[in-house]
Amino acid sequence: MKKSLILILASMMVLTFALAGCGTGSDTDDNGADENGAENGVAEDPTRVGLVLSTGGLGDQSFNDAAYRGLEQAEQDLGIEFDYIEPEDSAEDENALRRFAEQDYDLVIGVGFQMQDTLKEVAEDMDHINFAIVDGGYAEIPDNVATLNFAQHEGSFLAGALAALVTEVNTIGFMGGVESALITQFQAGFEQGATHVNPDVDIDVRYVGDFGDIARGRETARGQVERGADVIYHAAGGSGTGLFEVAEDEEIYAIGVDSNQNMVAPGYVIASMLKRVDTAVYSITESVVNDAFEGGKDYIFDLSDDGVGLTSLTDLDIEEEDAAETERITQEQLEAIQEMKQSVTAEHAETIEELRQQIISGEIVVDTE
Incomplete structure (x- = not known):
């Protein structure tokens, strides 16, 4: 009796191992690859x-x-x-x-x-x-x-148009980092957009000479304000932080670049030209x-x-709401951004969208210089 039981148990063990060897597990396919595509259950090296x-x-x-x-x-x-x-x-x-x-x-x-x-x-x-x-x-x-x-010149065209629509003194500014073939494309687009909606607008163009010098960025922006600019667009990398500080101090408007920079100086950055790096x-x-x-x-x-473009002129963007949720800005600062959009930029949203569509269709051609 005992011997028969042992034989039965041994047979069951052999059957179990045989079934396991047939690859019947749900995590592998017929070629022995697991659900992540790795062969024989071994994960491939990640990129x-x-x-x-x-x-x-x-x-x-x-x-x-x-x-x-x-x-x-x-x-x-x-x-x-x-x-x-x-x-x-x-x-x-x-x-x-x-x-x-x-x-x-x-x-x-x-x-x-x-x-x-x-x-x-x-x-x-x-x-x-x-x-x-x-x-x-x-x-x-x-x-x-x-x-x-x-196509930073296309996105900058919209930034220039917005600046020319918002200015109250008919003088706006462009602040570049290092003068180069790339950054002058931002400048060219900005100037074309501004003069497209207002041929008589004055544009003060200055270069910081550096992409990471906040103090020089601050000095450059302050000089533009002294020359009358009340809306300044920058393509100056980290030096642009100096512009935002001046915007708050002098209560003028700034336009950010590359990423959504509206949260850097809430209520004073009317938009950012997104360059979707x-x-x-x-x-x-x-x-x-x-x-x-x-x-x-x-x-x-x-x-x-949507490789380039402006942040929303009417509604809060996800990045702005996320900044408040993660306490990088306060709820009061988030409300300042929303209030700015409602009182300053929302009225121009339709015009900017029309210009965007005209560029996409080819009706407006933006030059790079």
Whole structure:
């Protein structure tokens, strides 16, 4: 009797192991891959992305922060891993780019046109690595490099039109960071938009000479106010923080750039020209994850795909509400933003939308210079 029981138990154990060996578990497919696509239940290595930020680094509330947000979203949605380096000086860019490439990162991203020559040199030396550059441009793009560019002149046209509609003294200002082919596109679009709605508007154009000098940004903006400007648009990176401080002190209006900067000086920033660096960084990262990266190509993000544009002139944006929920601004400051929209910009929303559609359709052509 005891011997028969032992034989029965042994037979059951053999049957159990046999069934397990047949791959009948619900977490694997017929090829032995689990529900995440890894073969034999072993997870595939995640895509690794290295981000080299422009001088000014995180906290610029502009394009560096936007690039970082794009990778944070990719980490959440796509399961990537990423690391970043904040060079203190552009002379450190090459070492930073090479560090990621030598560690065989799947994608290395450089932020800012000041890095474009260095990135190209590193990419040509490390041609087995995928690279992308935000705001980069080449006569001939290397096969392993994707350039991520934006129609900033189109978005700036809308910013200029809004400034010219809002000014009460018929004088507005443009404050750039470093005068260059890229930043003059912001200036050109702004000037065209302003004169399109008001041919007689005066535009005071000044350059800080730096993207990360708040004090010089403050000094530059104060000079523009002294010359009569009551609405100033900046394309000056971290130096733009100086403009926001002046806007609050002098009670004039500012227009932010790249990211939603309406929360920096609540009630005094009438809009921000969004340059969706986060969207571009996410998009190129997704292409690497999906093994669909195309090098040697220039990707352009414009008004037609919301790659550029203005923050809402009528309603609170998600970023503004989130800033209040996370206590980065107070409820009173959130209300100041909403009040500003209702009393200052909402009446111009229809005009700005008409101009946006005319640019998309080609009825209005915005020049880059």
